[in-house]
Amino acid sequence: MGELRIDRLTKTYARREGWNATRYLKVFQDISFTVRDGEFVSVIGSSGCGKSTLLSIAGGLSPATSGTIYVDDRPIKGPGLDRGIVFQEFALFPWLTVLGNIAFGLKAKGLGRKERDEIARKYCQLVGLSGFEDYHPHRLSGGMRQRVGLARALAIEPAALLMDEPFGALDAQTREAMQNALSDISMKTKGTILFITHDIREAIYLSDRVLVLSGRPASVADELVVDLPRPRHRHDPVFQEYEARLEAAIGGGSYVAEEERVGKVA
Numbered sequence: 446m447g448e449l450r451i452d453r454l455t456k457t458y459a460r461r462e463g464w465n466a467t468r469y470l471k472v473f474q475d476i477s478f479t480v481r482d483g484e485f486v487s488v489i490g491s492s493g494c495g496k497s498t499l500l501s502i503a504g505g506l507s508p509a510t511s512g513t514i515y516v517d518d519r520p521i522k523g524p525g526l527d528r529g530i531v532f533q534e535f536a537l538f539p540w541l542t543v544l545g546n547i548a549f550g551l552k553a554k555g556l557g558r559k560e561r562d563e564i565a566r567k568y569c570q571l572v573g574l575s576g577f578e579d580y581h582p583h584r585l586s587g588g589m590r591q592r593v594g595l596a597r598a599l600a601i602e603p604a605a606l607l608m609d610e611p612f613g614a615l616d617a618q619t620r621e622a623m624q625n626a627l628s629d630i631s632m633k634t635k636g637t638i639l640f641i642t643h644d645i646r647e648a649i650y651l652s653d654r655v656l657v658l659s660g661r662p663a664s665v666a667d668e669l670v671v672d673l674p675r676p677r678h679r680h681d682p683v684f685q686e687y688e689a690r691l692e693a694a695i696g697g698g699s700y701v702a703e704e705e706r707v708g709k710v711a
């Protein structure tokens with residue numbers, strides 16, 4: 446896979462309010478970090494601190510106000526096949542089968558039908574969905590749908606995988622099963638992964654490093670190197686120490702109610 450480098454990234458949203466006012470919200474400022482080749486990095490932080498904003502900029506779906514994100518030293522300018530994205534909503538095409546969904550991005554890579562089919566089958570198997578190739582999404586459980594989303598993102602063999610709370614909509618049991626699956630898959634594919642979650646234990650279980658976003662505007666307030674061998678055990682006492690540290694770094698409260706009027710323009 447590749448390297449993802451976030452360089453002095455700042456995002457300010459502007460919103461018209463009434464007929465003569467614009468409200469500005471500086472979500473984060475000067476964020477810099479690198480997800481090295483093959484590294485699994487999670488970003489955590491309270492609701493509204495800018496995690497999804499960061500991921501959508503990395504995906505090329507939203508512009509940065511300043512700063513740049515590089516994939517293997519190429520500045521990103523929009524969406525691209527060098528990044529695979531998995532969102533919380535499954536976002537599968539209901540009219541396509543499992544295999545059709547997984548193969549979807551491969552056409553844009555210019556691959557022929559036979560090759561697309563082979564690659565899609567390989568990733569279908571990797572995520573544990575062998576036997577379900579011809580199912581349509583409505584016949585799959587939430588966990589299975591998210592496996593399809595993951596296989597689709599992996600199938601384009603991107604330099605980096607971007608995941609925004611991919612297991613947020615799943616029940617606790619399915620969520621744990623998906624964490625185990627992702628842990629296995631990331632060990633096998635040695636993928637470069639930027640993973641967003643607000644679940645501290647999930648971040649510890651999966652990541653090589655955990656970054657904490659905090660403050661308004663947010664910045665990287667803490668960085669934890671998860672020094673535990675894999676596969677990990679959720680009952681390891683070190684987990685609890687890490688958890689306490691990250692909880693303290695996140696701080697209490699949510700940003701949702703405290704948007705400030707920072708500027709006014711005519």
Ligand SMILES: Nc1ncnc2c1ncn2[C@@H]1O[C@H](COP(=O)(O)OP(=O)(O)OP(=O)(O)O)[C@@H](O)[C@H]1O
Nearest residue numbers: 458460472491492493494495496497498499643700
């Ligand atoms: N398109 C937009 N226009 C204006 N403001 C926005 C837009 N998208 C997000 N915001 C604001 O930017 C801030 C950060 O939002 P973001 O969705 O990135 O947070 P988050 O950390 O992902 O939150 P959550 O944990 O709830 O998913 C919030 O205050 C939100 O209201």
Ligand SMILES: [Mg+2]
Nearest residue numbers: 496497498609
């Ligand atoms: Mg979000």
